[in-house]
Amino acid sequence: MSDIGAIRMQVMWNRLISVVEEQALALLRTAFSTSVREAGDLSAGVFDPRGQMLAQAVTGTPGHVNTMAEAVLHFMHAIPRDQMFEGDTYVTNDPWLGTGHLHDITMVSPSFLNGELVAFFACTAHVVDVGGRGFGADGKSVYEEGIQIPIMKFAEKGKVNLDLVRILRANVREPNQVVGDFYSLAACNEVGHRRLVDMMKETGLASLDGLGDFIFSRTRDAMLERIEALPKGSWSNELVTDGYDEPVKLATTVSVRDDHVEVDFTGSDPMSRWGINCPIIYSKAYACYALKCVVAPDIPNNAASLAFFTVSSPINILNAVRPAPVALRHIFGHMVPDLVLGAFSKALPGKILAEGAGALWNIHISARPVAGASGRRAEVLMFNSGGMGARPALDGLSATAFPSGVHTMPIEATEHTGPIVIWRKELRPNSGGDGEFRGGLGQVIQIEAIEGHEFDFSAMFDRVNHPAQGREGGKPGVAGVVKLDDGTKMRPKGWQHVPAGRRLILELPGGGGYGDPARRSVAARANDRSKGYITENDR
């Protein structure tokens, strides 16, 4: 390739990333669920006609991006090429073909230029309800967790499948929000398609083949260089989490080979009876994310960079098979980075952060008027984050999502969606693990139904019985607490009731510390006290 040609390819690569960013923005702007529009629980990407991911939007969360990267192949398998038409959009929420649970809707649209299939656009978002038992751990199988949409057409030649829309409306608790989100997912792919066609017309491209080769070869070379620089060998790690009613052990072996990295989950506990199982597609997404953070944080995510990581597992909680219940697959998915990074820390001592809160503290609230009273019913979903583990030269980030890439919702927006009041949402002092670098703080949240209302909530919390461990001599973070304001202890998982007038109190876990606490600087300790991050004098 000539010098000038290479520069033009690079410029088009930038343009392609900009196209998918526009695609993601369209989704944010039109979405109905707070999980998408306020919290950014979504992803968007463009694929070549072979189903290889060329580029993804920066906006989005790893669990979606890396699963969606594989989902397009399943769509191509289910819908033969001669059944694909301009104006089509395909949909599924199959946990094993999509992103791991029914609440995530994945849509794929073929993109045609002059009658030729030139690309696919895909996007995923978490909708507020899919029927069934509601978002929680209590389903005994995936059949109890909500409506299942096998891969099918949401729209054919521009016409929306209204039968699907009617079935959907009849099956979900918030039909307008859910159907509205289906429309915005389709609109988002449409925006991506329009921008791609503009780009190809302007640059005179008839296909993306040459650009794809350029993207993949540049990415491959850069990845190879990084992997060559890693120490070679195998390292194992284990981690114990709360589980539903008994602790769950997760295990991994990470092997760095000459030209790729293998992750295996042999030794993890068997599948659970409860909806906390994780399809491997989602375990893999977070394993790849963790590895990429360490190995190649600056290399774009695409089919070539992801190809350097292989993930395997016998059937177990990190490789759950149908019909296992999987609604809360994110809890163990979010623990996978701590698991994998723990193994990696043995390969790269002094370079890997301590464990953190890991799983988001999601809470789904189903509020209603008390018997006999009038008022509002509503489904409210909140994402909240505990503390991140301390880093080798920095304190952990407080109340910050990791590994998830979502935002929290403004409480003012949340209070508009349902009859609840959030009385407190602030940092939780003394919750970060001590160390030369302190773990990030968790947070405290208090929720009450508005007068004349009560609510049920689905708990999806971990690190209540098993706090985040420190690294290199750092102390563990403080475990989470779930209770009512009268002291009643609540379970970390499952649907539970909060009567009118009572407040639910959530104390989110802190991150683990890094390094010997004796080495923490006097200035850092003084700062902790003056800011009230630490309130006792016992440290």
Next chain:
Amino acid sequence: MTSRADDIRLGADIGGTFTDIALDVRGTLFSTKVLTNYAAPEQAILDGIDAVIRDAGISAAEIGIIIHGTTLATNALIERRGAKTALVTTEGFRDVIEMRTENRFEQHDLNLQLPPPLIPREHRFTVKGRIGAEGQELQPLDESALEEIADRIAADNFGSVAIGFIHAYANPDHERRAREILSRKLSIPISISAEVSPQMREFERFNTVSANAYVRPQMADYLARLQTRLKDMGAECPVFMIHSGGGLISVETASEFPVRLVESGPAGGAIFAADIARRFGLEKVVSYDMGGTTAKICLIENFSPHTARTFEVARTYRFSKGSGMPISIPVIEMIEIGAGGGSIAWVDAMGRIQTGPESAGSEPGPACYGRGGKRPAITDADLVLGKLDPDNFAGGAIKLDTSASEQAILRDIGERLSLDALATAFGICEVVDENMANAARVHAVENGKNISDNLMIAFGGAAPLHAARLCEKLGIDQCIVPRGAGVGSAIGFLKAPFGYEALASKLTRLSRFKPAEVNALLADLKASAEGFVRSGASGRIVCEITAFMRYAGQGWEIPVPLADEPFGEDAVAKLKDLFETSYQRFFGRAIEGLDGLEIEIVTWSVKATDVRPAVTRHELTTGRKKSEPTTTRAVFDPATGAPQTYGIVERDTLCAGDRVAGPAVIVERETSTVVTTSFDAVIQSDGAILLIRKDSQS
């Protein structure tokens, strides 16, 4: 405005490096640039005024009006040089400005650092008292606790106070009462969120009121000093400030709400472009302002720049979205990226050329300045490609060293990629141009527009070098490079209308729409917006009414412009219609056939402006008189990918109607305009250069 003010007007723009002064004496323009004086910013203005009135042969007393914009508030936020500020907030929400969105704006960087909150935790006080989402009181305000807080603030040497309570945008009673109680014991300024930024979303609102309080003492002092010094020099005329929304406000208002001055300089640039658009009768314009460190792109429709209600200042991480502080105030909406003449070029792990956001600034400057800068900047690439004349840069004030540019480019980039200096320089320019083009495209899409439908207006020192190529990338056929491009913002100030935008967040479903109630609300907003405008203008005032609407359940609204007339019986049908039309334009299709899916209005906005006197209209001319270049130079042509012979023409030798065929470079004191092979340049009746695509019809 008084007739006297229209006679002689002075604009003063304090920027990061230069303070620009533009003086308009009955239509004749005098301008100067002086170095910004950080210790005494008013001194630079006085020095500049002194210079221009001497040029113009007038006395300070003859100036009719002074319009001032400044980055001082922005810089105080970026550099954290504000007052010791206390934040008084709702119990349970002490950490809203510290916890931010609980998100990492860069997913893969495990050593990410979040920007620290403007007001540290030990300076944040909480008090019981709670308003609900509907504006109802859930818990009374604890007044005795406020008394104690007042004592603690008084005892601890604070310079300013911010009050931010949950849902205060829906009901400001608690905030107002708290201010009343605190002000009995405190003699420092108190800002409340319901007045500074009455919008939903607590992080943005609290951060905005904190920022206001943080810069308030410093800005109030500065503005008072400026007024005194101006009077001392004999300029007793009224002084007005330009705000981030592009309108004018009194110095008193600016002293109370200084956060509204953030980004006032770039706003001036957008107004400058809007004024040119009005003069030429151009309804769809994209302004492109490229200076030393950043490029700013703004859409201007029907002679008005687009506005937004929130933006981010002081981005800390490679200009990444989310790495700065959100400020929720009416603002001219522009996209700003780290692409200026001084932006550094480098190579990433994939062997891709990257540019910015790091900038060489004016010290040490690009390698070609010969002031110690060793790393290649955009200006170095421009020079190597032949776009700049090394002997005639900045009027010959700086002699550029082409071989220093080549060395820097080869050492940092070319050798790593096995490219020669020319190809590397081309790569650098292509990347920076593509980054700007992407930013412009995304900005247009976010506004439901198609970028190629616009005419471009390019200004700022570096823009004319890149504008033609940018137009090629964006499919734009015409671009104006105006006179006075170097001090565009200061000139823009002179054109600014007296304007104020009043906002009210009040969630209204169409099904529960009560015309009388909304009419009353809008009347209040109008009264408050017009009140601000009346403080400085005596002429006729027009009001633009906008409803920010969405489907119930969505989180983001689209602006729906409305007629300035009271709602009647048919209001609901009308609003529904207007909304669906706008929605379709933004997102392709309106949502249909959904039972009971409601449409709602989230925010009402009333923008009052005084009616500006009619401007002298110019018609765009495409020119017929061919002007032959005097000399030629080899310039790398991006479309053909090879050097071509470019004609070199002095701008001063050209007259209205002259047409210069591309490829050419039109050189002048402050900058050079590159006319690529696909463009011609035509001199307009006001001296502006019009770049026009050869094959276009117009």
